[in-house]
Amino acid sequence: MYKTWWKILCVILLVYALVAGLLVKVPNLPILGETSRNLFYHVGMWAAMMVLFVCSLVHSIRYLRTMNLKYDIAAKNYATVGIFFGLLGYATGAIWASYTWADPNNPAFQSFSAVAREPKLIGTAVGLLIYFAYLILRDSINDLDKRARVSAVYNIFAFAMLFPTIFIVPRLLPSLHPGQEGNPALNFNDVSSQMRMVEFPAFIGWALLGVWIATLKIRINLLKEKSLLKK
Amino acid sequence: MPMNPVAVNAILIKFKLLTFKALFHSIATLIKKDLLLEIRQQYSFYGILLYIAATVFVLFLVIDEPEGNIWNGLFWVIQLFICINAVAKSFLQESRGRMLYFYTISAPVHFVLAKLLFNSVLMLLMSLISLLLFFALLGNPVQKVLPFTGLVLLGGWSLSMVFTFLAAIAAKAQQNAAIMAILGFPIVVPQLMLLMKITTAAFNPAVPILWNDIALLVSLDLLVAILAVILFPFLWRD
Numbered sequence: 001m002y003k004t005w006w007k008i009l010c011v012i013l014l015v016y017a018l019v020a021g022l023l024v025k026v027p028n029l030p031i032l033g034e035t036s037r038n039l040f041y042h043v044g045m046w047a048a049m050m051v052l053f054v055c056s057l058v059h060s061i062r063y064l065r066t067m068n069l070k071y072d073i074a075a076k077n078y079a080t081v082g083i084f085f086g087l088l089g090y091a092t093g094a095i096w097a098s099y100t101w102a103d104p105n106n107p108a109f110q111s112f113s114a115v116a117r118e119p120k121l122i123g124t125a126v127g128l129l130i131y132f133a134y135l136i137l138r139d140s141i142n143d144l145d146k147r148a149r150v151s152a153v154y155n156i157f158a159f160a161m162l163f164p165t166i167f168i169v170p171r172l173l174p175s176l177h178p179g180q181e182g183n184p185a186l187n188f189n190d191v192s193s194q195m196r197m198v199e200f201p202a203f204i205g206w207a208l209l210g211v212w213i214a215t216l217k218i219r220i221n222l223l224k225e226k227s228l229l230k231k
Numbered sequence: 232m233p234m235n236p237v238a239v240n241a242i243l244i245k246f247k248l249l250t251f252k253a254l255f256h257s258i259a260t261l262i263k264k265d266l267l268l269e270i271r272q273q274y275s276f277y278g279i280l281l282y283i284a285a286t287v288f289v290l291f292l293v294i295d296e297p298e299g300n301i302w303n304g305l306f307w308v309i310q311l312f313i314c315i316n317a318v319a320k321s322f323l324q325e326s327r328g329r330m331l332y333f334y335t336i337s338a339p340v341h342f343v344l345a346k347l348l349f350n351s352v353l354m355l356l357m358s359l360i361s362l363l364l365f366f367a368l369l370g371n372p373v374q375k376v377l378p379f380t381g382l383v384l385l386g387g388w389s390l391s392m393v394f395t396f397l398a399a400i401a402a403k404a405q406q407n408a409a410i411m412a413i414l415g416f417p418i419v420v421p422q423l424m425l426l427m428k429i430t431t432a433a434f435n436p437a438v439p440i441l442w443n444d445i446a447l448l449v450s451l452d453l454l455v456a457i458l459a460v461i462l463f464p465f466l467w468r469d
Binding site: 064122126129130133136137140141142149150152153154156157158160162168 | 393396400403404405410413414416417418420421422424447451454455458462465466
């Protein structure tokens with residue numbers, strides 16, 4: 001393996017998160033109950049997604065500074081792996097919501113649209129749409145250098161527009177999602193101290209896993225585009 | 232020959248004033264060019280007017296006198312589509328050859344600032360016209376008319392800023408009109424949510440208008456302007 005230490009760290013952290021995440025004592029809150037263990041897995045997906053999108057942004061900026069296609073390939077692959085983790089976050093969130101929000105006795109949640117109005121869902125839906133649009137924009141331009149340049153500009157612009165609002169809009173709208181005051185799970189009053197002992201290692205582990213997958217994809221793509229990059 | 236520092240300073244200040252003057256001068260010239268184009272090719276201007284009139288008229292036929300929140304929602308969706316139509320052409324109408332010509336005679340920052348200013352003015356005008364048409368055809372559920380008009384102008388300005396920059400990006404891609412909608416809709420969602428939230432106060436006399444949210448919207452607009460100035464030079468060179 002190439003650059004081994006953080007990959008070993010990733011595996012150790014994830015094994016720890018899986019085992020301790022199921023064993024740690026969680027406070028018995030109404031409605032949430034044992035489902036709050038999902039913090040280590042579901043919120044971990046979002047943490048990995050954010051880290052990957054930030055990596056994509058950094059590589060877009062580096063591309064515009066150096067005009068080296070290597071960075072463009074990196075930015076693209078970080079974005080696709082970020083989208084993958086975003087979809088996983090949705091999947092784990094849907095499983096969680098089916099045990100907590102989908103109450104058969106509560107008519108307010110009969111329809112999907114009532115649940116989808118949740119500000120956190122809107123925020124991540126917008127985030128995923130932006131990165132899908134980024135991929136479509138890339139496909140619509142044939143010239144390699146132009147594609148890299150235009151999509152880097154869009155990546156930076158979209159990130160700068162989206163991420164302040166992800167942190168602001170949820171505070172403005174009413175929500176059922178746990179951790180209403182601010183960003184869920186990053187607020188120190190939300191999470192008990194025992195859970196935090198698992199939470200942060202789990203987040204770092206998931207983020208490292210995401211970066212690992214992305215670097216593998218980048219290396220494959222660099223090999224594929226070798227003839228272009230050489231010149 | 233050693234020069235008097237005061238004289239050097241005076242020269243520097245004069246130089247700075249000159250560059251400022253040059254900045255305003257070239258922006259003014261570029262705006263004048265856009266205005267001239269608009270006057271000579273009036274079909275595009277009247278096209279947008281007709282677009283607004285036809286859309287609002289269709290709404291008038293489909294629903295009569297909607298309630299406050301539906302009125303508000305329809306209004307902002309229509310604003311969004313008007314903005315795409317009004318602003319999209321600003322970069323798409325420039326042919327390759329003409330862009331190359333501008334590239335040789337003006338700085339990218341001047342060019343993008345001129346476009347932002349021109350489109351802002353255009354969109355302010357279009358917002359006012361569509362507001363008047365909405366009042367005329369769909370009734371007036373707005374309780375605070377003057378603050379709402381102000382918010383409409385602010386919203387139109389915000390939308391025009393975002394879409395001007397996106398038009399610059401989309402002009403580089405194939406099938407640019409469709410690409411612009413794909414790129415733009417996710418990005419304006421936060422702005423639209425903010426606008427909807429602020430403007431609902433105008434429909435209910437009991438709810439005060441929130442200045443914090445307005446400040447947030449204005450700061451987002453400034454962010455867009457700064458990003459446009461920083462990023463446009465990269466789009467510009469081909």
